[in-house]
Amino acid sequence: MGLAKRIIPCLDVENGRVVKGVQFLDIRDAGDPVEVAKRYDEQGADEITFLDITASHHGRETTIHTVEAIAEQVFIPLTVGGGIRTVDDIRNMLNAGADKTAINSAAIYNPEFVKEAAEKFGSQCIVIAIDAKKVSAEGEPNKWEIFTHGGRKPTGIDVIEWAIKMTNYGAGEVLLTSMDQDGVKSGFDIELTRAVSEAVNVPVIASGGVGNLQHLADGITEGKADAVLAASIFHFGEHTVEEAKKHMQEQGIEVRL
Protein backbone atom coordinates (compact mmCIF):
# COMPACT_ATOMS: atom_id res chain seq x y z
CA MET A 1 0.00 0.00 0.00
CA GLY A 2 1.42 3.33 -1.01
CA LEU A 3 1.19 6.22 -3.36
CA ALA A 4 0.93 5.17 -7.01
CA LYS A 5 3.31 6.52 -9.63
CA ARG A 6 1.32 8.43 -12.18
CA ILE A 7 1.02 8.18 -15.95
CA ILE A 8 0.01 11.44 -17.56
CA PRO A 9 -0.91 11.56 -21.25
CA CYS A 10 -0.18 14.96 -22.70
CA LEU A 11 -2.28 16.74 -25.28
CA ASP A 12 -0.43 19.38 -27.28
CA VAL A 13 -3.28 21.44 -28.66
CA GLU A 14 -3.23 23.99 -31.42
CA ASN A 15 -6.35 25.79 -32.57
CA GLY A 16 -8.57 23.19 -30.95
CA ARG A 17 -6.82 20.08 -32.33
CA VAL A 18 -4.36 17.70 -30.67
CA VAL A 19 -1.03 17.80 -32.45
CA LYS A 20 2.37 16.36 -31.67
CA GLY A 21 5.47 17.47 -33.42
CA VAL A 22 8.82 15.76 -33.49
CA GLN A 23 11.05 18.32 -31.80
CA PHE A 24 8.27 20.81 -32.50
CA LEU A 25 8.62 20.58 -36.28
CA ASP A 26 6.75 17.81 -38.07
CA ILE A 27 3.21 18.26 -36.81
CA ARG A 28 0.70 15.42 -37.18
CA ASP A 29 -3.01 15.74 -36.37
CA ALA A 30 -4.12 13.41 -33.57
CA GLY A 31 -7.72 14.52 -33.17
CA ASP A 32 -10.33 16.29 -31.10
CA PRO A 33 -8.95 17.01 -27.61
CA VAL A 34 -12.21 16.22 -25.82
CA GLU A 35 -12.43 12.79 -27.48
CA VAL A 36 -8.75 12.13 -26.86
CA ALA A 37 -9.07 13.13 -23.18
CA LYS A 38 -12.11 10.88 -22.72
CA ARG A 39 -10.26 7.97 -24.28
CA TYR A 40 -7.35 8.37 -21.87
CA ASP A 41 -9.72 8.76 -18.94
CA GLU A 42 -11.34 5.42 -19.88
CA GLN A 43 -7.92 3.80 -20.20
CA GLY A 44 -7.07 4.77 -16.62
CA ALA A 45 -4.90 7.85 -17.05
CA ASP A 46 -4.03 9.34 -13.66
CA GLU A 47 -4.13 12.91 -14.89
CA ILE A 48 -4.24 14.75 -18.17
CA THR A 49 -1.96 17.59 -19.19
CA PHE A 50 -3.13 19.96 -21.85
CA LEU A 51 -0.49 22.18 -23.44
CA ASP A 52 -1.81 25.01 -25.54
CA ILE A 53 0.64 25.81 -28.30
CA THR A 54 -1.68 28.27 -30.01
CA ALA A 55 -0.33 31.75 -30.42
CA SER A 56 -3.38 33.77 -31.46
CA HIS A 57 -5.88 35.42 -29.15
CA HIS A 58 -8.75 33.70 -30.95
CA GLY A 59 -7.07 30.37 -30.31
CA ARG A 60 -6.92 31.10 -26.56
CA GLU A 61 -10.70 31.46 -26.45
CA THR A 62 -10.99 28.08 -28.17
CA THR A 63 -8.72 26.61 -25.52
CA ILE A 64 -10.90 27.84 -22.68
CA HIS A 65 -13.93 26.21 -24.30
CA THR A 66 -12.01 22.98 -24.84
CA VAL A 67 -10.91 22.91 -21.18
CA GLU A 68 -14.53 23.46 -20.12
CA ALA A 69 -15.72 20.61 -22.31
CA ILE A 70 -13.04 18.24 -20.98
CA ALA A 71 -13.72 19.18 -17.36
CA GLU A 72 -17.40 18.39 -17.74
CA GLN A 73 -16.69 14.83 -18.79
CA VAL A 74 -13.37 13.82 -17.31
CA PHE A 75 -13.10 13.48 -13.53
CA ILE A 76 -9.38 13.21 -13.01
CA PRO A 77 -6.92 16.10 -12.47
CA LEU A 78 -6.37 18.35 -15.45
CA THR A 79 -3.28 20.54 -15.87
CA VAL A 80 -3.28 23.32 -18.44
CA GLY A 81 -0.12 24.97 -19.68
CA GLY A 82 1.08 27.10 -22.55
CA GLY A 83 0.83 30.85 -22.54
CA ILE A 84 0.05 31.20 -18.81
CA ARG A 85 1.39 34.71 -18.18
CA THR A 86 -0.88 36.46 -15.69
CA VAL A 87 -2.95 35.82 -12.60
CA ASP A 88 -6.00 36.29 -14.83
CA ASP A 89 -4.80 33.54 -17.17
CA ILE A 90 -4.62 31.19 -14.19
CA ARG A 91 -8.01 32.24 -12.89
CA ASN A 92 -9.58 31.74 -16.34
CA MET A 93 -8.17 28.24 -16.62
CA LEU A 94 -9.20 27.26 -13.09
CA ASN A 95 -12.67 28.64 -13.69
CA ALA A 96 -12.87 26.66 -16.90
CA GLY A 97 -12.19 23.51 -14.89
CA ALA A 98 -8.42 23.07 -14.80
CA ASP A 99 -6.97 21.88 -11.48
CA LYS A 100 -3.42 23.02 -12.06
CA THR A 101 -1.69 25.45 -14.37
CA ALA A 102 1.82 25.04 -15.71
CA ILE A 103 3.94 28.19 -15.84
CA ASN A 104 6.94 28.16 -18.14
CA SER A 105 8.50 31.22 -19.80
CA ALA A 106 6.49 33.75 -17.78
CA ALA A 107 8.43 32.56 -14.71
CA ILE A 108 11.72 33.23 -16.50
CA TYR A 109 10.74 36.80 -17.34
CA ASN A 110 9.30 37.38 -13.89
CA PRO A 111 10.09 34.81 -11.18
CA GLU A 112 7.91 36.70 -8.68
CA PHE A 113 4.90 35.66 -10.77
CA VAL A 114 5.24 32.10 -9.42
CA LYS A 115 5.31 33.40 -5.86
CA GLU A 116 2.27 35.58 -6.45
CA ALA A 117 0.38 32.75 -8.16
CA ALA A 118 1.16 30.23 -5.40
CA GLU A 119 0.08 32.68 -2.71
CA LYS A 120 -3.14 33.47 -4.53
CA PHE A 121 -4.23 30.01 -5.68
CA GLY A 122 -2.17 27.65 -3.51
CA SER A 123 0.94 25.66 -4.41
CA GLN A 124 -1.19 22.66 -5.33
CA CYS A 125 -2.30 24.32 -8.55
CA ILE A 126 1.00 25.83 -9.64
CA VAL A 127 3.28 23.63 -11.72
CA ILE A 128 6.65 24.98 -12.86
CA ALA A 129 7.36 23.75 -16.39
CA ILE A 130 11.03 23.57 -17.28
CA ASP A 131 12.43 22.99 -20.77
CA ALA A 132 15.98 21.74 -20.29
CA LYS A 133 18.89 21.12 -22.64
CA LYS A 134 22.20 19.57 -21.75
CA VAL A 135 25.00 22.11 -22.22
CA SER A 136 27.97 20.24 -20.78
CA ALA A 137 30.30 18.49 -23.20
CA GLU A 138 31.05 14.79 -23.14
CA GLY A 139 33.24 13.98 -20.14
CA GLU A 140 32.37 17.18 -18.27
CA PRO A 141 30.15 17.18 -15.17
CA ASN A 142 26.47 17.29 -16.20
CA LYS A 143 24.97 20.72 -16.67
CA TRP A 144 21.56 21.58 -18.04
CA GLU A 145 20.29 24.97 -19.04
CA ILE A 146 16.77 26.30 -19.55
CA PHE A 147 15.76 27.09 -23.10
CA THR A 148 12.71 28.99 -24.32
CA HIS A 149 10.99 29.35 -27.69
CA GLY A 150 10.66 25.64 -28.32
CA GLY A 151 14.26 24.97 -27.40
CA ARG A 152 15.83 27.62 -29.63
CA LYS A 153 16.70 30.31 -27.12
CA PRO A 154 19.15 29.76 -24.24
CA THR A 155 18.51 31.65 -21.00
CA GLY A 156 21.74 31.01 -19.11
CA ILE A 157 19.72 29.63 -16.19
CA ASP A 158 20.87 26.41 -14.57
CA VAL A 159 18.04 23.87 -14.42
CA ILE A 160 18.76 22.46 -10.95
CA GLU A 161 19.14 25.89 -9.35
CA TRP A 162 15.97 27.05 -11.07
CA ALA A 163 13.94 24.03 -9.92
CA ILE A 164 15.01 24.67 -6.32
CA LYS A 165 14.27 28.38 -6.57
CA MET A 166 10.82 27.88 -8.12
CA THR A 167 9.74 25.30 -5.57
CA ASN A 168 10.94 27.65 -2.83
CA TYR A 169 8.74 30.28 -4.46
CA GLY A 170 5.78 27.96 -4.05
CA ALA A 171 5.49 25.80 -7.16
CA GLY A 172 3.92 22.53 -6.01
CA GLU A 173 5.18 20.30 -8.81
CA VAL A 174 7.84 20.29 -11.54
CA LEU A 175 7.08 19.36 -15.16
CA LEU A 176 10.53 18.63 -16.53
CA THR A 177 10.97 18.31 -20.30
CA SER A 178 14.23 17.37 -21.94
CA MET A 179 14.41 19.34 -25.17
CA ASP A 180 17.19 17.04 -26.35
CA GLN A 181 14.92 14.02 -26.06
CA ASP A 182 11.54 15.52 -26.92
CA GLY A 183 10.02 13.73 -29.89
CA VAL A 184 13.12 11.58 -30.39
CA LYS A 185 11.57 8.46 -28.79
CA SER A 186 14.80 7.21 -27.25
CA GLY A 187 13.72 7.62 -23.61
CA PHE A 188 13.84 10.31 -20.94
CA ASP A 189 17.06 12.09 -20.03
CA ILE A 190 17.43 9.90 -16.94
CA GLU A 191 20.33 11.81 -15.39
CA LEU A 192 18.48 15.09 -15.71
CA THR A 193 15.31 13.63 -14.21
CA ARG A 194 17.13 12.11 -11.27
CA ALA A 195 19.16 15.25 -10.60
CA VAL A 196 16.04 17.41 -10.42
CA SER A 197 13.97 14.87 -8.50
CA GLU A 198 16.65 14.54 -5.85
CA ALA A 199 17.12 18.31 -5.62
CA VAL A 200 13.51 19.25 -4.85
CA ASN A 201 10.98 18.05 -2.29
CA VAL A 202 7.91 18.30 -4.57
CA PRO A 203 6.79 15.75 -7.17
CA VAL A 204 8.61 15.73 -10.51
CA ILE A 205 6.96 14.76 -13.80
CA ALA A 206 9.43 13.41 -16.37
CA SER A 207 8.71 14.43 -19.95
CA GLY A 208 10.26 14.21 -23.38
CA GLY A 209 11.49 11.19 -25.23
CA VAL A 210 9.16 8.28 -24.52
CA GLY A 211 9.22 5.80 -27.38
CA ASN A 212 8.21 2.59 -25.63
CA LEU A 213 6.75 1.33 -22.36
CA GLN A 214 10.12 0.52 -20.84
CA HIS A 215 11.05 4.19 -21.11
CA LEU A 216 8.12 5.04 -18.81
CA ALA A 217 9.26 2.49 -16.23
CA ASP A 218 12.85 3.73 -16.45
CA GLY A 219 11.71 7.28 -15.71
CA ILE A 220 10.38 6.04 -12.37
CA THR A 221 12.97 3.46 -11.35
CA GLU A 222 16.10 5.11 -12.77
CA GLY A 223 15.01 8.74 -13.01
CA LYS A 224 13.24 8.76 -9.60
CA ALA A 225 10.32 10.65 -11.14
CA ASP A 226 6.98 10.70 -9.37
CA ALA A 227 5.03 10.76 -12.61
CA VAL A 228 5.77 10.20 -16.29
CA LEU A 229 4.29 12.12 -19.17
CA ALA A 230 4.00 10.98 -22.76
CA ALA A 231 2.12 12.00 -25.87
CA SER A 232 2.77 10.23 -29.12
CA ILE A 233 2.97 6.63 -27.89
CA PHE A 234 -0.62 7.02 -26.73
CA HIS A 235 -2.00 9.30 -29.45
CA PHE A 236 -1.49 7.05 -32.40
CA GLY A 237 -2.74 3.91 -30.71
CA GLU A 238 0.68 2.27 -30.28
CA HIS A 239 -0.11 1.64 -26.63
CA THR A 240 -2.90 2.25 -24.16
CA VAL A 241 -2.39 3.78 -20.72
CA GLU A 242 -3.54 0.48 -19.23
CA GLU A 243 -0.82 -1.45 -21.07
CA ALA A 244 1.72 1.04 -19.81
CA LYS A 245 0.55 0.59 -16.22
CA LYS A 246 0.63 -3.19 -16.45
CA HIS A 247 4.16 -3.01 -17.81
CA MET A 248 5.20 -0.78 -14.92
CA GLN A 249 3.49 -3.00 -12.36
CA GLU A 250 5.39 -6.04 -13.65
CA GLN A 251 8.55 -4.22 -12.67
CA GLY A 252 7.37 -3.67 -9.14
CA ILE A 253 6.18 -0.10 -9.62
CA GLU A 254 3.03 0.78 -7.70
CA VAL A 255 0.31 1.94 -10.11
CA ARG A 256 -3.43 2.54 -10.01
CA LEU A 257 -5.14 -0.14 -12.07
Added chain:
Amino acid sequence: MSSKICAVIDYGMGNLHSASKALEHVSNHNTQVLVTSDPDIIRKADHVVLPGVGAMRDCMSEIKRMGVDQVVAEVAKTKPLLGICVGMQALMNHSEENNGVECLKHFDGDVKFFGDNLIESQGTQAGEKLKVPHMGWNQVKQVAHPMWNNIEDNSRFYFVHSYFVDANNKDQIKGHGHYGKDFAAAIGQDNIFAVQFHPEKSHTAGLQLLKNFLEWNGQD
Protein backbone atom coordinates in the same frame (compact mmCIF):
# COMPACT_ATOMS: atom_id res chain seq x y z
CA MET B 1 -40.65 19.91 -9.56
CA SER B 2 -39.65 18.10 -6.40
CA SER B 3 -35.97 18.49 -7.05
CA LYS B 4 -33.55 18.45 -4.14
CA ILE B 5 -30.84 21.00 -3.54
CA CYS B 6 -27.18 20.32 -2.90
CA ALA B 7 -25.39 23.48 -1.79
CA VAL B 8 -21.65 23.74 -2.40
CA ILE B 9 -20.48 26.43 0.00
CA ASP B 10 -18.54 29.16 -1.77
CA TYR B 11 -16.46 31.13 0.70
CA GLY B 12 -14.20 32.68 -1.90
CA MET B 13 -11.43 30.09 -1.79
CA GLY B 14 -11.23 29.38 -5.47
CA ASN B 15 -12.02 26.48 -7.64
CA LEU B 16 -15.43 24.96 -6.98
CA HIS B 17 -16.03 24.15 -10.62
CA SER B 18 -14.75 20.59 -10.30
CA ALA B 19 -16.83 19.72 -7.26
CA SER B 20 -20.05 21.14 -8.67
CA LYS B 21 -19.54 19.54 -12.11
CA ALA B 22 -18.89 16.14 -10.57
CA LEU B 23 -21.96 16.42 -8.33
CA GLU B 24 -24.09 17.43 -11.33
CA HIS B 25 -22.68 14.50 -13.26
CA VAL B 26 -23.91 11.97 -10.66
CA SER B 27 -27.15 13.70 -9.67
CA ASN B 28 -29.39 12.21 -12.39
CA HIS B 29 -31.01 15.63 -12.70
CA ASN B 30 -33.06 15.13 -9.52
CA THR B 31 -30.71 17.33 -7.54
CA GLN B 32 -29.95 20.94 -8.25
CA VAL B 33 -26.32 21.75 -7.44
CA LEU B 34 -25.89 25.35 -6.28
CA VAL B 35 -22.53 26.98 -5.61
CA THR B 36 -23.44 29.60 -3.05
CA SER B 37 -22.44 31.65 -0.05
CA ASP B 38 -26.04 32.58 0.79
CA PRO B 39 -26.87 31.22 4.28
CA ASP B 40 -30.58 31.01 3.40
CA ILE B 41 -29.95 28.74 0.43
CA ILE B 42 -27.52 26.64 2.47
CA ARG B 43 -30.15 26.28 5.23
CA LYS B 44 -32.77 25.21 2.67
CA ALA B 45 -30.49 22.68 0.96
CA ASP B 46 -30.93 18.94 1.44
CA HIS B 47 -27.22 18.22 1.20
CA VAL B 48 -24.30 20.55 1.90
CA VAL B 49 -20.70 20.34 0.70
CA LEU B 50 -17.88 22.23 2.43
CA PRO B 51 -14.99 22.24 -0.05
CA GLY B 52 -11.68 24.00 0.37
CA VAL B 53 -8.42 24.64 -1.36
CA GLY B 54 -5.48 26.80 -0.45
CA ALA B 55 -4.08 27.82 2.87
CA MET B 56 -5.89 27.27 6.17
CA ARG B 57 -5.51 30.78 7.55
CA ASP B 58 -7.18 32.33 4.50
CA CYS B 59 -9.85 29.65 4.51
CA MET B 60 -10.75 30.15 8.16
CA SER B 61 -10.73 33.92 7.93
CA GLU B 62 -13.09 33.82 4.94
CA ILE B 63 -15.29 31.22 6.65
CA LYS B 64 -15.63 33.52 9.64
CA ARG B 65 -15.91 36.74 7.66
CA MET B 66 -18.77 35.35 5.59
CA GLY B 67 -20.53 33.77 8.55
CA VAL B 68 -20.07 30.31 7.06
CA ASP B 69 -19.00 28.99 10.49
CA GLN B 70 -22.47 29.68 11.88
CA VAL B 71 -24.37 28.10 9.03
CA VAL B 72 -22.02 25.09 9.08
CA ALA B 73 -22.69 24.73 12.80
CA GLU B 74 -26.44 24.62 12.06
CA VAL B 75 -26.10 22.28 9.11
CA ALA B 76 -23.79 20.00 11.08
CA LYS B 77 -26.67 19.17 13.42
CA THR B 78 -29.36 18.63 10.84
CA LYS B 79 -28.43 17.44 7.35
CA PRO B 80 -25.84 15.46 5.42
CA LEU B 81 -22.62 17.48 5.28
CA LEU B 82 -19.58 16.52 3.22
CA GLY B 83 -16.21 18.16 3.87
CA ILE B 84 -13.56 17.90 1.19
CA CYS B 85 -9.79 18.39 1.66
CA VAL B 86 -9.26 21.70 3.50
CA GLY B 87 -13.02 21.53 4.13
CA MET B 88 -12.33 18.39 6.19
CA GLN B 89 -9.39 19.97 7.97
CA ALA B 90 -11.50 23.03 8.83
CA LEU B 91 -13.82 20.77 10.84
CA MET B 92 -11.00 19.83 13.27
CA ASN B 93 -9.84 21.66 16.42
CA HIS B 94 -6.69 23.29 15.19
CA SER B 95 -4.26 23.29 12.27
CA GLU B 96 -0.48 23.70 12.36
CA GLU B 97 -0.55 25.46 9.00
CA ASN B 98 0.36 29.18 8.83
CA ASN B 99 1.88 29.10 12.36
CA GLY B 100 -1.33 27.74 13.84
CA VAL B 101 -4.99 28.35 13.06
CA GLU B 102 -8.04 27.66 15.22
CA CYS B 103 -10.61 25.63 13.29
CA LEU B 104 -14.32 24.85 13.65
CA LYS B 105 -13.99 22.10 16.29
CA HIS B 106 -16.63 19.71 14.99
CA PHE B 107 -14.16 16.85 15.39
CA ASP B 108 -11.62 16.31 18.13
CA GLY B 109 -8.14 16.24 16.64
CA ASP B 110 -5.53 18.38 14.97
CA VAL B 111 -4.22 19.05 11.49
CA LYS B 112 -0.47 18.42 11.32
CA PHE B 113 2.33 18.93 8.81
CA PHE B 114 3.79 15.87 7.06
CA GLY B 115 7.18 17.49 7.59
CA ASP B 116 10.12 18.37 5.38
CA ASN B 117 11.82 15.07 6.04
CA LEU B 118 9.10 12.45 5.68
CA ILE B 119 10.45 8.90 5.53
CA GLU B 120 8.34 5.87 4.61
CA SER B 121 7.98 3.71 7.70
CA GLN B 122 6.64 0.48 6.22
CA GLY B 123 6.29 -1.78 3.20
CA THR B 124 8.54 -2.16 0.19
CA GLN B 125 9.47 1.53 0.20
CA ALA B 126 10.54 1.61 3.87
CA GLY B 127 13.35 4.08 4.45
CA GLU B 128 12.63 6.06 1.30
CA LYS B 129 12.28 9.83 1.51
CA LEU B 130 8.81 10.96 0.48
CA LYS B 131 7.86 14.12 -1.37
CA VAL B 132 5.56 16.63 0.27
CA PRO B 133 2.82 17.45 -0.77
CA HIS B 134 1.34 13.97 -0.79
CA MET B 135 0.13 14.21 -4.37
CA GLY B 136 -1.52 11.49 -6.39
CA TRP B 137 -3.55 8.30 -6.06
CA ASN B 138 -3.41 6.49 -2.75
CA GLN B 139 -5.44 3.73 -1.17
CA VAL B 140 -8.07 4.17 1.52
CA LYS B 141 -8.87 1.38 3.96
CA GLN B 142 -12.55 1.71 4.64
CA VAL B 143 -14.48 1.54 7.90
CA ALA B 144 -18.07 0.43 7.28
CA HIS B 145 -20.23 3.42 6.36
CA PRO B 146 -22.98 4.02 3.76
CA MET B 147 -20.72 6.54 2.02
CA TRP B 148 -18.55 3.60 0.85
CA ASN B 149 -21.44 1.75 -0.84
CA ASN B 150 -20.39 0.12 -4.11
CA ILE B 151 -16.76 1.20 -3.67
CA GLU B 152 -14.21 -1.56 -3.35
CA ASP B 153 -12.17 -1.48 -0.15
CA ASN B 154 -8.64 -0.06 -0.62
CA SER B 155 -9.71 1.81 -3.75
CA ARG B 156 -7.42 4.64 -4.76
CA PHE B 157 -8.43 8.29 -4.52
CA TYR B 158 -6.65 11.45 -5.62
CA PHE B 159 -4.93 13.34 -2.82
CA VAL B 160 -3.06 16.61 -2.76
CA HIS B 161 -2.14 17.91 0.67
CA SER B 162 0.82 18.73 2.91
CA TYR B 163 -1.13 18.65 6.17
CA PHE B 164 -3.06 15.67 7.51
CA VAL B 165 -5.78 15.00 10.07
CA ASP B 166 -4.75 13.29 13.30
CA ALA B 167 -8.08 12.35 14.90
CA ASN B 168 -8.22 11.89 18.66
CA ASN B 169 -11.42 9.84 18.59
CA LYS B 170 -10.37 6.80 16.57
CA ASP B 171 -14.02 5.68 16.29
CA GLN B 172 -14.64 8.68 14.08
CA ILE B 173 -12.09 7.57 11.49
CA LYS B 174 -14.07 6.18 8.56
CA GLY B 175 -11.13 5.73 6.17
CA HIS B 176 -7.47 5.06 6.90
CA GLY B 177 -4.71 6.51 4.73
CA HIS B 178 -0.97 6.03 4.91
CA TYR B 179 1.85 8.19 3.57
CA GLY B 180 4.96 7.86 5.68
CA LYS B 181 2.56 7.77 8.61
CA ASP B 182 -1.06 6.83 9.21
CA PHE B 183 -3.60 9.59 8.80
CA ALA B 184 -7.38 9.97 8.66
CA ALA B 185 -8.42 9.86 5.00
CA ALA B 186 -12.07 10.06 6.03
CA ILE B 187 -13.78 11.05 9.25
CA GLY B 188 -17.42 10.92 10.21
CA GLN B 189 -19.97 11.26 12.97
CA ASP B 190 -23.77 11.29 12.67
CA ASN B 191 -24.63 13.32 9.57
CA ILE B 192 -21.11 14.63 8.90
CA PHE B 193 -18.65 12.87 6.60
CA ALA B 194 -15.39 14.43 5.49
CA VAL B 195 -12.60 13.26 3.23
CA GLN B 196 -9.00 14.37 2.75
CA PHE B 197 -8.93 13.30 -0.92
CA HIS B 198 -10.74 14.89 -3.83
CA PRO B 199 -13.69 12.68 -4.81
CA GLU B 200 -14.47 15.08 -7.67
CA LYS B 201 -11.07 14.18 -9.18
CA SER B 202 -11.06 10.49 -8.26
CA HIS B 203 -12.65 8.97 -11.33
CA THR B 204 -15.15 6.12 -10.82
CA ALA B 205 -14.58 5.62 -7.08
CA GLY B 206 -14.83 9.34 -6.40
CA LEU B 207 -17.97 9.79 -8.45
CA GLN B 208 -19.55 6.84 -6.63
CA LEU B 209 -18.76 8.46 -3.29
CA LEU B 210 -20.45 11.68 -4.41
CA LYS B 211 -23.44 9.68 -5.64
CA ASN B 212 -23.60 7.95 -2.26
CA PHE B 213 -23.54 11.33 -0.58
CA LEU B 214 -26.52 12.61 -2.59
CA GLU B 215 -28.39 9.44 -1.66
CA TRP B 216 -27.32 9.50 1.99
CA ASN B 217 -29.88 10.42 4.64
CA GLY B 218 -27.22 11.36 7.17
CA GLN B 219 -27.40 8.22 9.29
CA ASP B 220 -24.48 5.90 9.98
